[in-house]
Amino acid sequence: MAEGDLVDQLRTYALIAGSTGWRIYWDAYGPRTPHPHPDGRMALMQDVPPGNVGRGGLFLATTPDGAAWETLLRDLQPRYGQIYLPRAALTGRSLVQLRARVDVPLVDLTWPARRNLFVDREPTSYADVNTLWKLILESPDHTQSHHAAAELAALATRLGLDFAGATWLSAQDQGAKVHLLYAPPYDPTAWDVVGDPIALPSPAGVAAMRHAAEAAHMTLVLTGSTALPSEDDDP
């Protein structure tokens, strides 16, 4: 493997049956349906790079706060301790917990598990590739991660391995891990819905989003429903 390669080898671990994760999904499609064209971190996107075959995907976070930060709150930064989100962003979406019925093989990109993907690297190369992975897994822009995912998928193909998904530490909520399950091979029947899905516009859903912000010592402000006087109704 060349020094510029992201990994030297692919090794998977088993996300064991019974493991759970939270996701925010579109009500129109159901809690276990993968996103057909994800563009989040490490998504396998069609023609990125040119010729790459895109796949669907389902993101799971190990906490509800993580799910909120990985989707709706994503790159919002506080202003005076507050983050602002249009109330419309909650419409048509729910938060749900899923539980795996079977073991799922994933590539672990968290540190130090990521060491499993390298073989006898020179220290300088090691430092560079770790800096690179930090950029890929933490930048609010996901462009480089799409190229990285495509490279891992291509390597898996060359080695004759399945590349079912990956795990990393949430850049937004460091208390959570994120699992991305590629579809295929993701199988919705291998996952159970735990409890009742929480509609985001409902009181519980709003409370869940506020909880995620509060856990990061921020206040979530939902905009779009506060009546502000316009020219026509200003006396």
Place this chain on the structure above:
Amino acid sequence: MTTTHFAMVDLPFDGELRWGTRTAAALREERTADPGGGVRVFYGAASRDLEEPTRQHLAAGAYTLLQMPSFKRHVHVFARPSSSRKHYWLLWEGKNRLREVEHAQLAQTFTAIHAFQSTSKANFRKALIEVSPARAGTNPETAVALLLDQLSVLVVGAGSVGRGVRQPAKLVIGPSTDPQDDAAVLSFRENLLALNWPDSQAVGRQLGSTGSGAESRVSRERAAGTLFGVWAGRDRGGYRHPTFQFLPSGSVHERLPELLDALARQSGLTQAADRTGWERAFWLYQPRGRLSAQALALRAAAPAQVRADPARFAALDTIARTPAAVFAVDPQAVIDLARDDAAALVPPDAPTEMAHG
């Protein structure tokens, strides 16, 4: 597989305080609370047994809740003997916010309560409260006072009663408004107005018009989507115009219409829906991580460039910037962000779960 339990403190209006746990399934089937009415407070708990610290937290939380001025103010509505409803459910969101929960939303609210408990370091941040009407002849306010007496024996001196007791709580009925959101939105608006953006007269002069023609020209340009303004109020200069849209020469950035078009892909950010301009201003002045110098450089770079010198990219500034701050130097990035935000508000074209059986 473990069964989800909820810790409960049962505060009947005409009986003794009781502790307990309930499973989610039991709660769904349970049709009535105490026939004499009362208050029950639930929060998530991992196990069937209630340990002493959990009892303390429950008691302290219930005490805090019952002391809230707005709870006291409304309890006579929820708990009056003539009430036509058997239960009222309230979600205590923390930060002195109570919100009424419809019965149809109960199951998902219990799921949420459990999730909060499992992830929150602070106990009793969120709780679900059930209020059932008192028997005829019972004054609910007196009954609540008696409940407080019972609870105070348990919690006074334990040091676990929150400061919230002294603060007025807000009770929110219905999903569309929230007093704290309203206050924060108004505060954000004031902060932006303090930037002293130019009014129509000033912008008209800046664009080369004079006299009464200046204001009407600016009005026309706003209507045409070639200028952006927010309504500050007649007594505060009428329309004010955020300065991010102006070039150093004073003219309007040629790509502003494109940005306004991109924002209008969000139904709440069209000129018709956002007549005051403030919703678009809030978007423009919310700092975004995707607009940091590092994120924009990574977006623009070929993978080979990043791999050749990752340290150079790592050294770039990661501080989030507002769309307003970035527009002058990288309008395309801001327009892309507006388009991406709009795309994120609608579901993708996908088969439904039914297709999977």
